[in-house]
Amino acid sequence: MSVSREEVLRIAQLAELDVDEETLPTLAEQMSRILDYAAQLSAVPANGTVKVFVPGPDAIRFRADEVTPSQLAFGPDEFAPNFKEGFFVVPKLGHFE
Amino acid sequence: MSDAKAVADRLVKAKRLNALLTPPKELRKSLNTQIAAARPTGVLYGMPVPVKDNICTLEFTTTCGSRILEGYRSPYEATAVTKLKAAGALIAGKTNCDEFAMGSSTEHSAYGRVLHPLDKARVPGGSSGGSAALVAAGAVPAALGSETGGSVRQPASFCGVVGIKPTYGRVSRYGLVAFGSSLDQIGVFGRSVHDAARVLSVISGRDPRDATCEDRDPLRLPTVPESLQGFVIGLPKEYFPAELDPAVRRACDRAIRMMKELGAAVREVSLPHTAYAVPTYYVIAPAEASSNLARYDGVRYGPRFDGATDLRSLYRSTRGQGFGAEVRRRILVGTYVLSSGYYDAYYRRAQQMRALIAQDFRNVFDRGVDLLFTPTVPSPAFKAGEKLADPIAMYMSDIFTVTANLAGLPAISLPIGRVKGLPIGGQLIGQAFLEDEMIEAAYALERVVPATDEA
Numbered sequence: 258m259s260v261s262r263e264e265v266l267r268i269a270q271l272a273e274l275d276v277d278e279e280t281l282p283t284l285a286e287q288m289s290r291i292l293d294y295a296a297q298l299s300a301v302p303a304n305g306t307v308k309v310f311v312p313g314p315d316a317i318r319f320r321a322d323e324v325t326p327s328q329l330a331f332g333p334d335e336f337a338p339n340f341k342e343g344f345f346v347v348p349k350l351g352h353f354e
Numbered sequence: 355m356s357d358a359k360a361v362a363d364r365l366v367k368a369k370r371l372n373a374l375l376t377p378p379k380e381l382r383k384s385l386n387t388q389i390a391a392a393r394p395t396g397v398l399y400g401m402p403v404p405v406k407d408n409i410c411t412l413e414f415t416t417t418c419g420s421r422i423l424e425g426y427r428s429p430y431e432a433t434a435v436t437k438l439k440a441a442g443a444l445i446a447g448k449t450n451c452d453e454f455a456m457g458s459s460t461e462h463s464a465y466g467r468v469l470h471p472l473d474k475a476r477v478p479g480g481s482s483g484g485s486a487a488l489v490a491a492g493a494v495p496a497a498l499g500s501e502t503g504g505s506v507r508q509p510a511s512f513c514g515v516v517g518i519k520p521t522y523g524r525v526s527r528y529g530l531v532a533f534g535s536s537l538d539q540i541g542v543f544g545r546s547v548h549d550a551a552r553v554l555s556v557i558s559g560r561d562p563r564d565a566t567c568e569d570r571d572p573l574r575l576p577t578v579p580e581s582l583q584g585f586v587i588g589l590p591k592e593y594f595p596a597e598l599d600p601a602v603r604r605a606c607d608r609a610i611r612m613m614k615e616l617g618a619a620v621r622e623v624s625l626p627h628t629a630y631a632v633p634t635y636y637v638i639a640p641a642e643a644s645s646n647l648a649r650y651d652g653v654r655y656g657p658r659f660d661g662a663t664d665l666r667s668l669y670r671s672t673r674g675q676g677f678g679a680e681v682r683r684r685i686l687v688g689t690y691v692l693s694s695g696y697y698d699a700y701y702r703r704a705q706q707m708r709a710l711i712a713q714d715f716r717n718v719f720d721r722g723v724d725l726l727f728t729p730t731v732p733s734p735a736f737k738a739g740e741k742l743a744d745p746i747a748m749y750m751s752d753i754f755t756v757t758a759n760l761a762g763l764p765a766i767s768l769p770i771g772r773v774k775g776l777p778i779g780g781q782l783i784g785q786a787f788l789e790d791e792m793i794e795a796a797y798a799l800e801r802v803v804p805a806t807d808e809a
Contacts, residue, residue, distance in 0.1 A: 265686065272644060272689040273651070273666065274682060275674025284683065287745055291687055294746055295633045298703040301710075310709040312522035312536060312762025313566040320562050329429040330412050336429060338658045345653050348668050 259296075260289045358385035358444075361402045361494075365446060368493040371469045373484035375407055376414050376447030384413045388444045396442025398556055403438055405498045406482050407448040408455050409540065410529040411435050414445070418531050419453045419463035422676030423656045432529025433564065434498060434540050434557040441556045446494060449484030453678045454647065455505055455533050457481045458751045459741065462680040467738060471513060472775060476735040479509030479751075482543070486513040489543045496544045496553045502534045503635050504730075504755025506541030507767035511730035511779025514769040514805070516550045516796075518542045519755075521786045522762035523568040525554070526561030534642040535566075537635075537759045547768060547796045551575055554789070570787070576794040578801070582618035585795055586724050587782075589620060592628035593728035593754055602729045605771035605778040605809035610727065612802045618795075623723060625714040628757060630707050632749055635756040637691050637704035643681075644688025650676065683745065712761040719785050725795055728754050730767040730779035754781060764789045766796050771809035778809060 265285045269276040276284060339346035362382045365374055374381070385402075392399060405411055408418040410428035417423040435445060452462040460468040460483025468483040470476040471491040478487040482499025486509035489497050499506040501519040510517025519541045530540055540557065544550025552575060559572035589610065594603065614620055652658040652672030659675040662668035677685070691700035718726070731751055741748040758765040763783055770780035780799070784792030 260690070264690075268686050268689050268693065271693060272685050273648070273669040273673060274677070274685060275670040276682070276686075277674070280679075284686070287683060288687060288690070291636060291683075291745060292690065292700070295637050295691070295700055295704070298630060298633050298637070298707055299699060301630065301703075301707065307706045307709045309705050310712045310761075314523060314568055317565050318569060331427075331429050333429075333654075336427060337654055338652065338656075347653050347665055348662055349664070 259292050260285050358382070358389045361385055361444060361446060364493045365402070365404070365488065368488055368491045371471060371487045371491060372466050373450055373468050373487040374404060374447045375417065375450050375465055375484070380414070381447045385444055385446065388413070392442045392444065393440070394442065396440065398438065398553065399442030401443045401496065402446035402494045403443045403496055403498060403553060404446040404449045404485060404488055404494055405435060406451050406485050406500055408451060408500055408531040408533075409435060409498060410531070411445055411448065414448045416448065416531065418455070419451045419465060420677065420681070421464045421657070422650045422672070426656050428529070430529065432540070433526035433561045435529065437557050438553070443556070449482070449488060449497060451484055452481035453681050454531070454643070455481040455500055455502055456643070456680050456684055458504070458508055458748050459736070459738070460484065460509070461738060461742060462678055464678055470735050473735070475737055476776070477512070477738050479512035479731070479735060481505040482541070483509050485543050486510055486515060486517070489513070489515045489545055495549045496542060498553075499541050499543055500530055501539050501541045501759060502537045502639055503759050504752045506543065507730050507755050507765060507779070507781060508751060510543055510767045512735040512777065514772070514777025516544045516547050516769070517767045518550050518554055519758060519765050520554060520558065520789060521764040523566055524558050524570070524573065524764070524787065524789065526564040526567040528561055528563040532646040534639040535646060536642060537639060547766070547793060547800045551793045568787070573789055576790045576797070578797045579794050582613055582616040582795060582798050585618040586722055587613055587618045587620050587795070588623035588718055588723035588726045590623050590625045590628065590718070590726055590728060592625055598729065599733045601734070601773035601809050602732060602778050605773070606729050606780060608809060609770045609780045609799060609803050613727070613799060616798055616802065621723070623718045623726070625718065625757070627707065627710045627714050631711055631757045631760060632753055634704045634707040634711065635752070635760060636687070636749055637700050638708060640684040640688030641692050641701055642688070644685045644692065647681070647685055652676070708760050711757055715761045715763060724785070725792060726783040728781045728783065730754060730781040734773050734776035734778055758783050762786060764792055766792055768796055768800055769805035770803050771805065771807055773809055
């Protein structure tokens, strides 16, 4: 198995995601299988000269730097869980001396 | 023209499929308002088009099939939706889908699975399973879906309808909730090639709000051709492996014979890196998803799962409880392949492989091949629950569709036969921005192929 329980927990921390204890073994097993499966890519010799393929326009088009009216049908005060005086309200971060 | 009540009645009748997330009452009310405001001169006047729930609409909530966006109303709408409305179409509710479009069976929705219209024990495919099921059930002539790895073509194949994935950059992604930004495109379902193509032509074209959308005029629809004279159609041998379902092979052989009879030149070609497409996709798509889905943190959108004592635990508990199992798995895989120490082994390799896969297609098209013909999916619709415990088995159902997303090419799936009553789809992959050629060939094939006959 390529991914250990500890590694899943470390990755979950990077991803800001709670993982509960019961699902941890299954998750580690499934992630290992997915990553082992993806590891077949390393069978192909690495080629530093391959140009990365990006679909879409060759060059980013710039649009005119003009102020246009906002298209929002309603503001963040209606879709944020808590929004006051122009700010998103979040729980207290901690105490500072 | 249709009246709002008849449109709503047809959709509500298909309720047992669990394909539509919009409650009937809300749907009826909105359709009444929309029909009164619709432009009678629009080319799609009165046409009901339900929209996948990961495409933002002002009329209805946009939840992406996720608890983390439960009840979320977008303050703006997708450009594709604006264009549909300008053409007189009616936005006929939001369709159920795999959570954040991650899945191939529409079983990964927080709002329950979608049933296959012909066999309720089976899945309609995914992730745009709700849109596919509604078109297949005859509730609507067309619907919008989205594609990251085959999420329009695969359910179109399973449900026996037409599904088009346009070239990357043909349709604006503005208002399409991002999953894998370098792969995502809005796609179209239709009862017929023409129904799908006319909706595609309406939603296509430039959009100043999406820098990845090409500066081009909307797609012009071709006429239905008399023959396929002059078309060179390639059959990539990697898409017809020995283990291919025999019925799928028979249906493809029949369609190929018919294209020959219509005058097409058919030749075998090779796309040598095909075997690496699924592993490449399942590195790149989760990597992009882990970044795109970082914004769902319980602060700016949707419900917040409480009990947190500080900001980080608020993020973690909201995301841990708000996302379903498949989404959590992909975020973790994506974070892993992008993390220090693994980036080169996984992500960089996958990027290189993507370039080689795109080059395979260019090589074939440079040698005079106009279009490629392949099966859309290796098998007909599978049973619900069959592949849930095995993510890799589920991913393999995208094996013939992910390549077009990786290479940014247009592709269409159309029904070419049935096996034991279940539809089989055939796929045409075209060259970038040559959807018109691809649609022309699909028109010709659709006219002759016995789509509902056993193969």
